[in-house]
Amino acid sequence: MQDLDIDGRTLLDSAPDGILVADAGGRIRLVNQQVEDLFGYTAEELIGQSVELLMPQRYREKHTSHRDDYASHPVARPMGPGLELIGRRKNGTEFPVEISLSPMETAAGQVVTTVIRDVSERRRLQEESNALRVELETERERHRIGMDLHDGIMQSIYAVALRLELILDITEENPEVKRQVERAIEELHDVSRDIRSYVFDLRPRQFAGNFSNALMELADEFQQNSQIETQVEISPGLPTIPTSQAVSLYLVVHEALSNVRKHARASRVSISLRRVDPYIQLSIADDGTGFDPGGEVPERHRGLRNMKARARAADAVMSIESQPGGGTSVNLRIPA
Numbered sequence: 512m513q514d515l516d517i518d519g520r521t522l523l524d525s526a527p528d529g530i531l532v533a534d535a536g537g538r539i540r541l542v543n544q545q546v547e548d549l550f551g552y553t554a555e556e557l558i559g560q561s562v563e564l565l566m567p568q569r570y571r572e573k574h575t576s577h578r579d580d581y582a583s584h585p586v587a588r589p590m591g592p593g594l595e596l597i598g599r600r601k602n603g604t605e606f607p608v609e610i611s612l613s614p615m616e617t618a619a620g621q622v623v624t625t626v627i628r629d630v631s632e633r634r635r636l637q638e639e640s641n642a643l644r645v646e647l648e649t650e651r652e653r654h655r656i657g658m659d660l661h662d663g664i665m666q667s668i669y670a671v672a673l674r675l676e677l678i679l680d681i682t683e684e685n686p687e688v689k690r691q692v693e694r695a696i697e698e699l700h701d702v703s704r705d706i707r708s709y710v711f712d713l714r715p716r717q718f719a720g721n722f723s724n725a726l727m728e729l730a731d732e733f734q735q736n737s738q739i740e741t742q743v744e745i746s747p748g749l750p751t752i753p754t755s756q757a758v759s760l761y762l763v764v765h766e767a768l769s770n771v772r773k774h775a776r777a778s779r780v781s782i783s784l785r786r787v788d789p790y791i792q793l794s795i796a797d798d799g800t801g802f803d804p805g806g807e808v809p810e811r812h813r814g815l816r817n818m819k820a821r822a823r824a825a826d827a828v829m830s831i832e833s834q835p836g837g838g839t840s841v842n843l844r845i846p847a
């Protein structure tokens with residue numbers, strides 16, 4: 512294999528992908544620097560070894576027969592199209608790869624040039640974008656359910672309540688009927704409040720305009736639906752929070768409020784945005800039952816975890832101060 516000399520390697524070393532040349536028997540004849548880096552072997556350790564060294568044990572036997580097939584129909588093509596190809600490093604760790612093969616006639620006989628690309632990063636991005644898509648679809652579905660509840664079921668409840676009010680008007684002389692109808696109206700109010708709380712949880716969490724207004728609108732809506740007194744305090748003269756950050760913070764506040772309604776049995780909650788040098792601090796503080804924020808939370812309760820992740824996405828650090836019986840304060844420190 513005189514034609515594959517050291518100069519050939521210098522050229523191949525500048526390629527971005529791993530390049531490996533093997534002979535018809537599957538022996539490695541040449542590798543570039545990227546192959547050494549990818550697999551953690553030196554060229555000396557690889558030359559003369561069979562290419563199966565670079566794949567996990569479980570694929571080796573099968574590969575030997577694939578290699579024989581290829582030798583009888585050598586054409587340029589990707590290896591194992593549609594299959595997940597895995598490389599194995601010297602230290603035994605595995606990583607996803609993409610491989611293309613092309614045959615080449617040389618003075619020393621037929622060889623196969625193999626281009627190997629590490630696709631771990633691409634896989635990771637793909638998985639991330641799949642997860643985002645699922646989240647978006649879920650969000651759309653929640654929106655739809657929220658709208659159905661709001662526009663359909665709530666309207667029906669109003670209609671029934673109205674009819675009961677009418678009955679009340681014409682049955683003034685029967686105190687027992689009057690009492691029962693009044694109770695039914697009260698119960699309907701409770702049902703409607705419950706539904707409005709669900710709608711609050713399900714609605715699309717978006718806002719237009721600035722963060723302060725969005726917080727005030729959210730607080731208003733929350734107070735109406737939860738009957739928990741909700742205050743917003745925003746110090747004057749704070750720097751504007753960019754929308755991309757504000758969206759994440761808004762979602763955290765939404766989830767925190769949702770927790771207050773579901774868990775805290777609070778009578779008041781206050782949302783504040785103020786300067787606590789060198790940060791801007793956003794707090795959601797309730798006067799409810801409190802809990803142990805250091806305690807284990809079962810996997811299916813994802814609210815606090817999501818809040819933390821969203822805070823991170825906004826460059827903020829979230830901390831929770833809470834004691835059983837002593838109320839809860841969720842604090843976010845945003846670099847000013």
Ligand SMILES: Nc1ncnc2c1ncn2[C@@H]1O[C@H](COP(=O)(O)OP(=O)(O)O)[C@@H](O)[C@H]1O
Pocket residue numbers: 770771773774775797799800801802808811812813814815816839
């Ligand atoms: N403001 C709060 N007051 C009291 N308990 C809370 C509060 N926020 C969270 N918790 C507790 O933390 C747990 C985890 O919250 P979270 O991760 O949002 O999950 P979920 O709301 O689905 O239970 C809740 O089940 C509750 O016990």
Ligand SMILES: [Mg+2]
Pocket residue numbers: 766769770813814815
């Ligand atoms: Mg929650």
